Amino acid sequence: MEREFFKDWRVNVKNLIEDKKTLKYFLKIFNLEEYSKKINWEAFDKVSRFYPFRITPYYLSVVIKSDSLFKVFFPSLKEISEKNKYYGDDPLSEEVFKVDKRGGIIHKYRDRVLVILTDFCSNNCRYCNRKRLWRSHLELRIDEIKKELNEYLTKNNEIKEVILSGGEPLIYENSILDDIIGFFYNKFQIDVIRIHTKLISSLPQRFFDEEFIKILEKYRDKLWFYSHIIHSDEITPYVEQATKIINSLGIYILNQAPIIREVNDKKEVLKELIRKLLKNKIIPKNFYQLDPIDSTLHFMTDIDKTVELISNVYRETTGLGWANYIIDLPKGKGKVPLPLSQIEKNKSLYRIKNFYGEVVDYNIFLDIYE
Numbered sequence: 063m064e065r066e067f068f069k070d071w072r073v074n075v076k077n078l079i080e081d082k083k084t085l086k087y088f089l090k091i092f093n094l095e096e097y098s099k100k101i102n103w104e105a106f107d108k109v110s111r112f113y114p115f116r117i118t119p120y121y122l123s124v125v126i127k128s129d130s131l132f133k134v135f136f137p138s139l140k141e142i143s144e145k146n147k148y149y150g151d152d153p154l155s156e157e158v159f160k161v162d163k164r165g166g167i168i169h170k171y172r173d174r175v176l177v178i179l180t181d182f183c184s185n186n187c188r189y190c191n192r193k194r195l196w197r198s199h200l201e202l203r204i205d206e207i208k209k210e211l212n213e214y215l216t217k218n219n220e221i222k223e224v225i226l227s228g229g230e231p232l233i234y235e236n237s238i239l240d241d242i243i244g245f246f247y248n249k250f251q252i253d254v255i256r257i258h259t260k261l262i263s264s265l266p267q268r269f270f271d272e273e274f275i276k277i278l279e280k281y282r283d284k285l286w287f288y289s290h291i292i293h294s295d296e297i298t299p300y301v302e303q304a305t306k307i308i309n310s311l312g313i314y315i316l317n318q319a320p321i322i323r324e325v326n327d328k329k330e331v332l333k334e335l336i337r338k339l340l341k342n343k344i345i346p347k348n349f350y351q352l353d354p355i356d357s358t359l360h361f362m363t364d365i366d367k368t369v370e371l372i373s374n375v376y377r378e379t380t381g382l383g384w385a386n387y388i389i390d391l392p393k394g395k396g397k398v399p400l401p402l403s404q405i406e407k408n409k410s411l412y413r414i415k416n417f418y419g420e421v422v423d424y425n426i427f428l429d430i431y432e
């Protein structure tokens with residue numbers, strides 16, 4: 063039985079773990095009972111009422127053995143005591159940028175549109191910046207979405223890119239995904255269909271589904287994946303197998319990950335994450351400053367210290383692995399990469415600090431244009 067959970071994504075989704083009894087059952091059948099002493103059962107009971115616990119059997123077997131991952135999937139009492147007095151539970155003001163009746167189409171940037179297909183995830187990450195959606199029960203009415211998007215894209219023909227997100231967009235059955243991805247693929251104005259998914263690491267078995275792979279193959283020339291891998295402990299042989307399958311289709315996988323206190327905010331941890339991503343041909347694209355919302359403040363890191371951390375990591379890492387360090391500004395003011403090196407300027411002379419802490423003069427000889 064245990065082996066089924068490592069082969070088949072549907073068996074995992076049918077057996078989601080959402081309560082204490084089921085959790086104990088799976089710890090037992092996976093021979094993982096020794097790890098149950100890590101769980102704060104009081105927090106599990108109290109916090110799950112506000113922010114539900116959910117995980118698949120496969121991912122439980124990965125998360126429970128990793129001290130770092132454990133912290134971001136098991137409830138902590140801190141979650142119910144933390145209030146973000148500045149931005150509440152929607153720091154990026156996504157609710158303000160919704161343009162449809164159902165509330166899943168968010169248009170913030172001129173050339174791209176975000177489509178939240180579902181608020182449902184097969185695993186609930188405690189640091190999620192869309193925790194407000196965990197209780198919203200957004201329904202997927204595919205014909206309605208297509209009709210609204212049809213009209214919206216026609217009116218806004220500068221939109222060239224669509225971002226399918228959630229929740230977890232790949233939790234839907236193949237026929238639904240075929241329908242929705244095909245809809246965008248067949249729109250001449252859309253150049254890029256970007257799919258943000260946690261499943262590459264949390265349920266890699268999704269990519270062992272041959273029918274789904276045929277769908278990806280059909281649409282591959284417009285498809286890009288964003289994986290959300292936060293720690294190298296997630297990159298199991300199953301994840302390596304899934305990334306090989308995606309890579310063989312010629313679809314790029316880019317990774318984005320928040321920097322999370324006591325989870326991945328250490329030099330050796332980030333170096334190992336970058337190394338394993340590159341080994342699996344996943345491009346480390348963005349590290350994020352965690353968005354502050356109610357209940358996730360204990361995961362946040364200090365910006366200055368994070369700049370220093372990432373600079374230290376890059377000093378010892380190939381340039382292939384240099385992801386941007388991004389902050390998504392509150393109230394929908396947009397994403398910006400934060401500078402990792404300091405720059406001073408005096409006419410055409412720039413003074414730039416490198417990752418070794420040396421200040422180097424760089425003269426661009428502007429006078430030759432005068």
Ligand code: SF4
Pocket residue numbers: 182183185186187189190191192228229230260290
């Ligand atoms: S997978 Fe993404 S959307 Fe789902 S709970 Fe985790 S962070 Fe939130």
